Amino acid sequence: MQEAMIKRAAQLLADGTVNRVMGWKRGEFVYDTTPAVFTTADELEKEFVCDDFTQANLSKYLVKESRKEGKILAFLKPCDTYSFNQLVKEHRIIRENVYVIGIPGGPKLDIEKIKAKGITGILSVENENYTLKIETLYGTETMPFYEAVSGKCSSCKSRKHVAYDELIGEDGEVLEPNRFDMVEKLENMTSQERYDFWRGELSKCIRCNACRNVCPACTCENCVFDNPKSGIDQKAAADSFEENMFHIIRAFHVAGRCTDCGECSRVCPQNIPLHLLNRKFIKDINELYGEYQAGADTTSKAPLNDYRADDCEPSVVHERGVE
Amino acid sequence: MQVNENFEPVIVAFCCNWCSYAGADLSGTNRLNYPANVKIIRVPCSCRVNPMFILRAFQRGADGVIICGCHPGDCHYTSGNYFTRRRITLLYSMLDFLGIERSRTRLEWVSAAEGAKFAAVMEQFVSDVKKLGPNRRLEDLRCRKQ
Ligand code: SF4
Ligand code: SF4
Ligand code: SF4
Ligand code: FES
Numbered sequence: 405m406q407e408a409m410i411k412r413a414a415q416l417l418a419d420g421t422v423n424r425v426m427g428w429k430r431g432e433f434v435y436d437t438t439p440a441v442f443t444t445a446d447e448l449e450k451e452f453v454c455d456d457f458t459q460a461n462l463s464k465y466l467v468k469e470s471r472k473e474g475k476i477l478a479f480l481k482p483c484d485t486y487s488f489n490q491l492v493k494e495h496r497i498i499r500e501n502v503y504v505i506g507i508p509g510g511p512k513l514d515i516e517k518i519k520a521k522g523i524t525g526i527l528s529v530e531n532e533n534y535t536l537k538i539e540t541l542y543g544t545e546t547m548p549f550y551e552a553v554s555g556k557c558s559s560c561k562s563r564k565h566v567a568y569d570e571l572i573g574e575d576g577e578v579l580e581p582n583r584f585d586m587v588e589k590l591e592n593m594t595s596q597e598r599y600d601f602w603r604g605e606l607s608k609c610i611r612c613n614a615c616r617n618v619c620p621a622c623t624c625e626n627c628v629f630d631n632p633k634s635g636i637d638q639k640a641a642a643d644s645f646e647e648n649m650f651h652i653i654r655a656f657h658v659a660g661r662c663t664d665c666g667e668c669s670r671v672c673p674q675n676i677p678l679h680l681l682n683r684k685f686i687k688d689i690n691e692l693y694g695e696y697q698a699g700a701d702t703t704s705k706a707p708l709n710d711y712r713a714d715d716c717e718p719s720v721v722h723e724r725g726v727e
Numbered sequence: 728m729q730v731n732e733n734f735e736p737v738i739v740a741f742c743c744n745w746c747s748y749a750g751a752d753l754s755g756t757n758r759l760n761y762p763a764n765v766k767i768i769r770v771p772c773s774c775r776v777n778p779m780f781i782l783r784a785f786q787r788g789a790d791g792v793i794i795c796g797c798h799p800g801d802c803h804y805t806s807g808n809y810f811t812r813r814r815i816t817l818l819y820s821m822l823d824f825l826g827i828e829r830s831r832t833r834l835e836w837v838s839a840a841e842g843a844k845f846a847a848v849m850e851q852f853v854s855d856v857k858k859l860g861p862n863r864r865l866e867d868l869r870c871r872k873q
Contacts, residue, residue, distance in 0.1 A: 453851065642869070643867045643869060646867070656817070662783045671806055684821060684824050688817055708817075715809065721823050721832075722829050
């Protein structure tokens, strides 16, 4: 597939449809891939990669890229097209300046899951019939492909592209993963248990802001967490209150707009399950205001920009489950 | 949990200028008592209450936060309180999800004519929060009064 992508990108560069190409390139290690912009066929040939490790969602980069001179080609996986749509809807991406090629999604691999097996010195990872053949400095190792699938891909919500100009490969279906299982489990705990669970998780946060920086829903020019008057800008939390506040506000700001792309949890160096906070909002919105998938289209009203005269009262929170 | 009989909770009430704030006034002119624990913050519309206000109130020492606005359909700005309702429902639900005691947060619709309701709501809320004891799960230790 990588070959087909490079070939098509080079064609579109040559015929002038686009003047830049957004994809991924390799870093220091094979599993170390990073979003990159290419301007010549030569660069594409040398550096472009699309493999089991190219997880990064490229849509957020298009906020800036689509404001530059000329059109840019972007390769988007199905999940990324939801973020793309959402950004178009919020007038953050200028749609006319992007040429989208939809490519099949994952499942992609999480290198940490491979390393967790005690495999180090990794030189290459090949997928042979859903068994990973891993060449290392110390010899060859194998492990089942599915044990290394990344968290976000294991609860994939859709293999269908919701926005594209052309496709490479087959389009898939909308899936129904059990993505709310863990949210439900927490809901059924007592409030003390939930409190303890979240203290354990949120106290690990080092406030690197990676979750905000990567999030396609977090594209504010001036973020509240960069406001020096907020007292919580650019610093590690000084108190458990600040940890809670950062996470509540971050998740609340993306409520109704978060496409559940999974990037926040993926990039968190502390492995905090941020997706559980986002999914709690998604689940509440689905249950209280009707099924809604952010990014599925570019026209529907966001649940928090909308209301009905007979919406439920906040007292529903007090009435359900155990305290 | 041990209930401290002498514990007097601090309650922050965000009251909409056009209804509940006037309702509080009315309960005063009618010489109805409502607990002195309630600190009223006047806002132009219930919709003005940003989630950060609520968190800040808890940070700075509130044991309970209540938002009061015009009855749905009666908002001075037509639809403000409908947005409040969705937003605050989700926020309270998230606080509950994080294990913050759900009885520390409340929302009530109180009109300018409902002075008696205002007093009753506050009376009830204060007694509920009293049972919970001081806010510990969403407090900022640096702000705790000794
Ligand atoms: S990425 Fe993780 S550690 Fe960094 S600010 Fe977000 S939650 Fe905290
Ligand atoms: S909050 Fe996380 S899952 Fe939601 S859009 Fe942002 S990065 Fe994606
Ligand atoms: S955290 Fe809030 S203010 Fe900051 S970028 Fe995200 S949505 Fe915008
Ligand atoms: S003016 Fe009272 S709630 Fe909007």
